[in-house]
Amino acid sequence: VPKALGGTLAAAVAICVAAQLALASMQSSEQEAMGFSFGQVLELRGAAWARRTVAAAELVLEPLLVVLALLPQPELMAAMAEDGLLPAAFCRRSCDGSFRYGTFLVGGLTASIALAIPYDLLWDVIAVGVLLSLSLSNASLVNIRYGNGGRVRDPWAEGLVWVLLFSALGAGGCLQRGAVAPLIAGGSIHGPLTAVGAMLSAVLAC
Structure with a gap:
């Protein structure tokens, strides 16, 4: 596998x-x-x-991708609801034992977001969502390895994880605004933003 x-x-x-x-x-x-x-x-x-x-x-193809993405969502949301991370409605089972209510909630929320966001911006929103989900998954894995699964047993590890997340967010935003976007547009690099992004990147490297 x-x-x-x-x-x-x-x-x-x-x-x-x-x-x-x-x-x-x-x-x-x-x-x-x-x-x-x-x-x-x-x-x-x-x-x-x-x-x-x-x-x-x-x-x-996109409807197929949407269906594939929604298939594991009810079980995932139900597991999170059982852990107290989401409302209990997500882990309610129907008469046949399926998470029908969670499916309706997730599907309705996803459809509402898709209707509210212009199609031209949808790819960027998906990219941001994937990046955020991967970052949260990695942060959760680090917390679990330090014994913070279920409840916080090591506050220092929890705090450092948040520092890493916000440092990565700040570094990416500053470098994008200060260096990448100006260079693509044919302009000059914005010194202060690039410097802040470089410092935050150094924090991540440490």
Whole structure:
């Protein structure tokens, strides 16, 4: 199972990197700063048929991805509710023993978020959500290894985990605003923000 999981993750990373490189190579720095999608870039390159193909593929594949993402959510939310991290409604079982109420709650909340967020921004929101979930998972793993599973037994470890999380958040934001975004837009690096990001990165390295 670990080898299969590692292979799946490696393949997913390789495909994502190749797709992003292809997207970056097809557009100028000004277009990249404006956040053009695959379809928009393909149309600008004179391949309107490719944009329609991409749009059709998104309509077909994204519902499948949503279903796959929602399948484990009721059990996950139920486990968190049993631990007291979520309201008890998430761990209520229906007559057939399934977490039907949790499914409706998660599905309704997800649908509401999808309706409220413009489609062009949805990819960025998904990326932020994945990054946040991975960060919280790693923080939870560190806490569990130091005996903080269920309740806090080592306050120092708990505090250091929060310091790491906020340092990573600050470093990423400062470096993005101070260095990455200006360079992509063809401007100059913002010194103070970049310095703060570098210092927070040093804290993470320590």
